[in-house]
Amino acid sequence: MENPQIWSVSDVNHAVREIVEGALLPFWMAGEVGSLTLHRSGHAYFTMKDAKSQIRAVYFGGAAACTRLGIANGSMIEAFGNLSVYEVRGEYQFGIRQLRPAGVGDLRMRFEELKRRLAAEGLFDQERKRPIPKLPGRIGVVTSPSGAAIRDFLQIINRRFPNVNVRIYPCAVQGAGAAEQVARGVEFFNRTDGADVIVVTRGGGSMEDLWPFNEEILARAVASSRIPVVSAVGHEIDFSICDFAADLRVPTPSAAAELVIGRREEMVRELDRSEKDMRYALESALSQARARLDRAAGSFVFREPAHLVRMRRQQLDELDTRLGTAAERFHGQFRARLERLESTLLALDPRRQLERGYAILFDPAQEKPVTSAANVAAGTRLVARLADGSLNVTVDRPGSVPPPPFAAV
CATH class of the missing domain: 3.40.50.261 (Succinyl-CoA synthetase domains)
Incomplete structure (x- = not known):
């Protein structure tokens, strides 16, 4: 008996590749994209699948096209190409030449x-x-x-x-x-x-x-x-x-x-910037006024009546104090307004009401909250949303039980 020919793995994969690639002409195939990888080499690797099967696919140089077309996992596509075999792993795959979203036209x-x-x-x-x-x-x-x-x-x-x-x-x-x-x-x-x-x-x-x-x-x-x-x-x-x-x-x-x-921090910074800008403007105006006064005080006209200069300087000091007080009051008013807004937002938080023991009833069938017992029939299934979750409830006799008095909060 002659010695049988012993094939290498590479020989087998090469033979399979020739058979597979020669069996079918290029064709269009539709499927859903999965396991998408856009490689830095510019190639795209993914699977195409339907309800029963899947096949590996490669689109050489197609990463940019996939990005441009918005192709992602779950996208339905139509691809033109041919079957080939990746001999290194012994896997057959679909080599794509053209690709388009299914039905996108x-x-x-x-x-x-x-x-x-x-x-x-x-x-x-x-x-x-x-x-x-x-x-x-x-x-x-x-x-x-x-x-x-x-x-x-x-x-x-x-x-x-x-x-x-x-x-x-x-x-x-x-x-x-x-x-x-x-x-x-x-x-x-x-x-x-x-x-x-x-x-x-x-x-x-x-x-x-x-x-x-x-x-x-x-x-x-x-x-x-x-x-x-x-x-x-x-x-x-x-x-x-x-x-x-x-x-x-x-x-x-x-x-x-x-x-x-928006950003709460940005609002605070905006107030701080406004305060600094206002202080700078006031200080600049005050400095200019002092400079003019000093120049006037050094002139011949004011050398004798020095008391007039001292009086003007005192008035400027008083103005400086008043302006500083006004700046602080202006800043305080803005901060108080911000705190009132924050307090109002906190008071309007619906979760605060739920944490006090209240609940919100939703009618899943109507997709809206229940606001009146007269509109709910016996046997209706509702969802009661509480502070820490929700409960499924069934209406027994709507309107037959008087509501409990509201406790003071």
Whole structure:
């Protein structure tokens, strides 16, 4: 018996590569992006997957294209290329030559058509934009309560002004019906006069993910809001119809928080700067007056009546004292105003009420708080929000039990 041929691993992988690469012509393939890596070499590595399978993919020199197109994990794409084998690891992969977001052509056309139509109506005109309040007492946020956007927003708020009153209207920010829910959130704050400024926000994503913020119903709700609206949808490179209709567009949820709340430290520094500027101006004026007086006192006219010079100098000293007192009073008034504002924000914090034993009842089906027992039927399931969590409750006999007297606080 002849000795059988013994193949090396490299020989096997090379043979498989020739078979695989010669079996199929280049083709288009659709799938969802996962495990995306944009290498510093300029290449892009990721997987393409569907509900049942996945395949490794490589786009040589495609990192810049992926960034430009906003390709991220979870993006649906269509890629043109061919199968190949990476002999080093014995793995087959899809080598990409061209790439595009799935369905982006139709969505982009719809986006541009709606943008042109609403712009022609004047919905995006700068004259319609309302100023954003510098320090709002109540901030209404329309977003998903479980998303990263609200966590980023609240983190900035709690770090800079922990006692500000933030009211969240929970809604879906992606998928069917999301645009209607966000529009209802904007209308809710307008209807209830529940905010001084409204922030509409969500994190970034593909064009399909952000599409609810390109719907006409939301654009009209934002444009017709009598309360200023800040749009913080997506990331730096993302733009939506909601951005154009809003009074102000910011790139991220964190940027929205920084804009609407400002910095307490900056306000204190501004007061300090004003005080220093005022003192400098007063001291400069006083110095000039003293110099003029000294020059006049040295003249021939004032050599004899020296008592007049002494009297003027005494008057200047008294003026100096009064100006210093006025400066201190001015500074104290500004600090007292700042402390009153801070006290007001603390008093308006809804968590203080919950910590005293009160609760807020929410009707999940109606997506709003319960304000009247007459509107709640027996057997209705409600959520009671307390200071340290929430409880699920079921209504027994609405209105049959008189409310307990309110305890003095």
